[in-house]
Amino acid sequence: MxxxxxxxxxxxxxxxxxxxxxxxxxxxxxxxxxxxxxxxxxxxxxxxxxxxxxxxxxxxxxxxxxxxxxxxxxxxxxxxxxxxxxxxxxxxxxxxxxxxxxxxxxxxxxxxxxxxxxxGAFALTEPVAGSDAAGIQTTATLDGDEYILNGQKTWITNFSVADIVLVAAKTDPKAGPKGISVFIVEKGTPGFIVGDKEDKMGIRGSDTGELIFDNCRIPRENLLGKEGQGFKIAMVALDSGRFGIGAMGVGIAQHAMEEAIKYAKERVAFGKPIAKFQAVQFMIADMAMEIQAARNLVYQAAFKRDNGERFTVDAAMAKLFASEIAMKTTKNAIQIFGGYGYSREYPVERLLRDAKILEIGEGTSEILRMVIGGSVLR
Ligand SMILES: Cc1cc2nc3c(=O)[nH]c(=O)nc-3n(C[C@H](O)[C@H](O)[C@H](O)COP(=O)(O)OP(=O)(O)OC[C@H]3O[C@@H](n4cnc5c(N)ncnc54)[C@H](O)[C@@H]3O)c2cc1C
CATH class of the missing domain: 1.10.540.10 (Acyl-CoA dehydrogenase/oxidase, N-terminal domain)
Incomplete structure (x- = not known):
């Protein structure tokens, strides 16, 4: 090791x-x-x-x-x-x-x-199906040498800026997860409609919104993998996406801790810098320890991918832990800043708003606990 x-x-x-x-x-x-x-x-x-x-x-x-x-x-x-x-x-x-x-x-x-x-973008989620990804309703019907896509995707990151979108759709609506396929869809294809943008709490510079497919014809050769393999492709993609989200949690938490340390050394209360108070030191100690632990989980999941090992559970653990410590660290960074932490003049409130998505996108914390629990209890 x-x-x-x-x-x-x-x-x-x-x-x-x-x-x-x-x-x-x-x-x-x-x-x-x-x-x-x-x-x-x-x-x-x-x-x-x-x-x-x-x-x-x-x-x-x-x-x-x-x-x-x-x-x-x-x-x-x-x-x-x-x-x-x-x-x-x-x-x-x-x-x-x-x-x-x-x-x-x-x-x-x-x-x-x-x-x-x-x-690029990855369009799985629909108004009626997020965590329950197998419940998507977008359909892809083969017609000669083309598939016809019909349906609506929501909460798609890079929805309006992406030139190439992977779209999950049902090729066999009765077959549950095994009836899902993934298609490579190019922006500009007739029937590919860029819908409304979301007005979000955090990561406000990222481009999130709705895509509509209205009799969108795409060539048969744009099927990715095989028909019915789409759910697996999505889950494999999410394994890497998840340690990526974990890595984001580490980065945001690291930034929040650095801001908190700097401020704690400068801010004076009761005649000394607040960094001298044990209550503040303990919050920073927890941040440092938890960020290190999260980073190790993230790198371990990535390391397993490099070694060709299965890393589904490792990626779920990395994302879950790192996103929760990102929330905790940003919340306590605001605490260390006191009233100033609540102001938009300082970065820590933005970091908390940015961190929150990490507990939701690419598998909520509840879904990830189910993935981990299912594996541990097998
Ligand atoms: C900013 C942002 C960007 C996103 N980007 C993308 C993207 O690029 N591509 C894409 O496809 N999707 C994207 N999403 C969608 C995201 O993956 C979903 O929001 C997420 O998977 C949750 O789905 P949902 O919103 O439908 O919530 P729901 O599935 O309705 O869940 C609501 C609540 O119920 C809980 N819940 C649901 N089922 C269970 C269960 N079985 N047991 C216990 N609790 C449960 C959830 O944990 C959650 O707390 C994005 C979302 C956001 C907010």
Whole structure:
């Protein structure tokens, strides 16, 4: 067992940290205030190669491992939850194409996705089905050499900015999870309608909203994997997405702790810096310990993916623990700031709002406890 990052992992950590401190973090308050998608930052991420860190070199990626993918999301989230989640959702589109796509699909779609020239999205959730993903109602009906998609997706990250969307739909509505298939759908296809944007509590710069498919005809060759394999593809994609969300939790919590430490050393009460009070020290001690534990869970799940081991439960644990400590850490960071923590002038209230989504998206905490419990009690 070796807890030391490799030279490549250290290099990527430093590179993404430098990038985030210069190009991302200074703008996060404004991104949050305006609620606008951070196109300028996304362009710079693309130029810096951040979209392709963990993709093979033959498609233009850096060929780095899943731990590097986690480090990238963690470091970006330390600067901006909105930016990090954009990359996380993008990878929910690119990774399944890499894993389940035909050679033609990979050649056609991956180079632009890996370069960040095109953005991706992953559309599973519907107004009637979130946690109960097998309950989706969007249908895909084969008609000659085309599938016709009909239905509505909601809460889709990158919904209006994505050029390529993986869409889950029922090819056999009576077959439950085994009747679901996943399709690669290109923006601009007739019948692909970009709906309304959500006005969110946090990660306000990320692009979240509704997609409608109204007799949207897509070529038969855009089926990803096989008919009926869609539920499995979605679950495999979510395994990686989940440790990615865990990595975001670590990054947001790390940022909150750093703000709390700085403030606790500066703020004077009863004649001394509040960092001298044991009650404040204990809150910071818990933050440091829990962030480290969360980081280890995240890296462990990523490490297992790199080793070709199953990591469903590890990813669920990483996401659950890291998202809950992100909430706890941001809440206590506000506490350490006292009244100022409640003000939009300081970043900690934004961090709490950004952290909350981590307990909901890509599997709620309740669903993840079911995944972990089911495995432990088997
Ligand atoms: C900002 C944001 C971005 C998102 N991005 C995407 C995206 O890119 N793509 C996508 O497909 N989806 C996306 N989602 C959707 C997200 O994955 C769902 O919101 C989530 O899975 C929960 O589904 P739901 O909202 O329908 O809640 P529900 O499933 O209705 O759950 C409501 C409550 O009931 C609980 N619950 C449900 N079933 C059970 C059960 N069996 N046992 C115990 N408790 C249960 C849940 O834990 C939750 O507390 C996003 C959501 C948000 C808010």
């Amino acid at each position: 070796n807890f030391k990052l490799t030279t490549e992992q250290e290099m990527i950590k430093k590179m993404v940290r430098d990038f985030t401190e210069k190009e991302v973090a200074p703008y996060d308050a404004e991104i949050d205030r305006k609620g606008e998608f951070p196109w300028e930052i996304i362009k710079k991420m693309s130029e810096t190669g951040l979209f392709g860190i963990s993709f093979p070199e033959e498609y233009g990626g850096a060929g780095a491992d899943a731990v590097c993918e986690a480090i990238t999301l963690e470091e970006l989230a330390r600067g901006s939850g909105s930016v990090s989640i954009t990359l996380n959702a993008h990878m929910l589109c690119a990774h399944p194409i890499l894993q389940f796509g035909t050679e033609e699909q990979k050649k056609k779609y991956l180079p632009d996705l890996v370069a960040g020239k095109k953005l």
